Amino acid sequence: MDPIFLAALLGGVGGLTRGVVGLLKALSLRRKILWGYYLITVVIAVIIGSFVGIVFNFDPRLSLLSGYAGTDILEGIYKSFAVQKVYISSTPTGTKKK
Numbered sequence: 001m002d003p004i005f006l007a008a009l010l011g012g013v014g015g016l017t018r019g020v021v022g023l024l025k026a027l028s029l030r031r032k033i034l035w036g037y038y039l040i041t042v043v044i045a046v047i048i049g050s051f052v053g054i055v056f057n058f059d060p061r062l063s064l065l066s067g068y069a070g071t072d073i074l075e076g077i078y079k080s081f082a083v084q085k086v087y088i089s090s091t092p093t094g095t096k097k098k
Helices: 003-028 035-055 060-081
Strands: none
Touching: 003 035, 003 060, 035 060
């Protein structure tokens, strides 16, 4: 089997594993499942697994781990830059309502 394909496959398996954990969490919390987001994270895991496999001499364990952890790291970065809602008070700062 081609080493790049194997690294990509194992990266995808790592991403799928992480995705299943996320799906189980979403189901237990009764949250809406975003299938497009799930698909994107798996594709990114395949890419990360391929690159890590190439860089680290095609070690299958690293490709699998990088697919799992890589998407987790990217999701953490995304959430840190996500737009947050800002609530503005109707009273000016420094004044009290009576």
